[in-house]
Amino acid sequence: MHDIRAIRDDPAAFDAALARRALPAQAEWLVALDERRRRTTAAAQDAQTRRNDLSKQIGQAKAQKDEVRATALMAEVADLKARLPQLEEEERAIGAELDAALAAIPNRAAADVPEGKDEDDNRLVSEWGTPRAFDFDVREHDAIGPALGMDFEAGIAIAGARFTLLRGGIARLNRALGQFMLDRLVAEHGYEEVAPPVLVRSEALFGTGQLPKFAEDLFRTTDDRWLIPTAEVSLTNLVRERVLVEGELPLRLAALTPCFRSEAGAAGRDTRGLIRQHQFDKVEMVSIVTPDASDAEHERMTRAAEGALEALELPYRRMLLCSGDMGFSAARTYDLEVWLPGQARYREISSCSTCTDFQARRMNARYRPEGGKPQFVHTLNGSGLAVGRTLVAVIENYQQADGSVAVPAVLQPYLGGLTVLEPAR
Structure with missing residues (x-):
């Protein structure tokens, strides 16, 4: 299994290693997929943080008998509640695709291994x-x-x-x-x-x-x-x-x-x-x-x-x-x-x-x-x-x-x- 962080840090070296194995370059695609996963993860975390914060604000609004504000906040929470599973599923699907891609790539050849076909x-x-x-x-x-x-x-x-x-x-x-x-x-x-x-x-x-x-x-x-x-x-x-x-x-x-x-x-x-x-x-x-x-x-x-x-x-x-x-x-x-x-x-x-x-x-x-x-x-x-x-x-x-x-x-x-x-x- 390959470390996606190492691929992000030096994509050219990873593609050079693949070339020694007679495989096409893949670093750009893998890094882009990882960026999608990280953005989705961050969006899910932000949504969860926002939902927790809104729940506290709802309690404060109700304590202040501000029903208009409480209703608006609850509507936003409901929207986040519906959106979170979608983000989590998207994160899971992208992560599974990335893991499958990384799992299908053979190990890098050591530096002293001669290049060749067979x-x-x-x-x-x-x-x-x-x-x-x-x-x-x-x-x-x-x-x-x-x-x-x-x-x-x-x-x-x-x-x-x-x-x-x-x-x-x-x-x-x-x-x-x-x-x-x-x-x-x-x-x-x-x-x-x-x-x-x-x-x-x-x-x-x-x-x-x-x-x-x-x-x-x-x-x-x-x-x-x-x-x-x-x-x-x-x-x-x-x-x-x-x-x-x-x-x-x-x-x-x-x-x-x-x-x-x-x-x-x-x-x-x-x-x-x-x-x-x-x-x-x-x-x-x-x-x-x-x-x-x-x-x-x-x-x-x-x-x-x-x-x-x-x-x-x-x-x-x-x-x-x-x-x-x-x-x-x-x-x-x-x-x-x-x-x-x-x-x-x-x-x-x-x-x-x-x-x-x-x-x-x-x-x-x-x-x-x-x-x-x-x-x-x-x-x-x-x-x-x-x-x-x-x-x-x-x-x-x-x-x-x-x-x-x-x-x-x-x-x-x-x-x-x-x-x-x-x-x-």
Whole structure:
């Protein structure tokens, strides 16, 4: 959410920020709408003040038995009484229009974000690891997985397209990945483990920026709740409508949850395998910090996600997303892309974003500095990691010529010492 006062103070800077997001200038229209709202508010307040003053004068006129004056004053009060609801409704309508307009505008890109239109304009920041050299023809995960218990047909039969059923060893490996990621975040990076609701109210999704703009990408229940597309929604809303003490910050929260996305805009994309599913598991990180700590926290969070990939010995690269490829609420985003030998390309496995005070304004989440007035917190979120995509990366990078998959060393304790997933014979 944007601060209309900041837009009034520097409309040119706001329009320049919109231009970086490939959006047209809007400051003039927003400021004009705000002026209408402020004039209407002032008129309503003046009318109410006048009505209160006239009520006192009516009492004085009646005490003086001046019925002519009292009658004239009562007529003016009646006129104001009829006019006030109209002014209040006009104020409400203009305010709602302004709020809706502000809520539909994405966050400003940070100064170091490169300008661009799409993923082709993203900037490579760093690379880690060397892709494995295979002495046999590598296969994609959807060719290897079925013999290990990855049942695409059963998932479709039960729930429809973009659902997969895992069983046996592959289901255990999937569970091990989630536990491994969560344990690392808690033990090594100081995150607090949370088991949050996966059904939320509309206001929670508004707070993190999924509503109203992206309603078609979500699943909605008949009682007006929504299935979370990411645990970011549940975790970030823990500070909704709160004023925290500065000493409580930073808050670092992590959760392993199922996530649900309708993929409304993804027709024909990654229809095979686990890359783009309606339901998937993900370990999510959320940080709530003071504004001066958010840049350092963004790097810390990204390194936590990178550490999981390094522990799994999966080659990856860090990309700084351009202004045209960032999410709605993000001011800066690092994507981590893991090497998939079956596809011979890097694919996104984590996004780590700082949202500055954008979400905090939508949630009215603030903190009170010692001796100061409440200020909006900064919020950050990141995948640590997407479990299904990590499963894909492990299967493809650790595949063997006989169709088996070696278990990464860090996961073996979670599987009772199992070192290899063997295909069904």
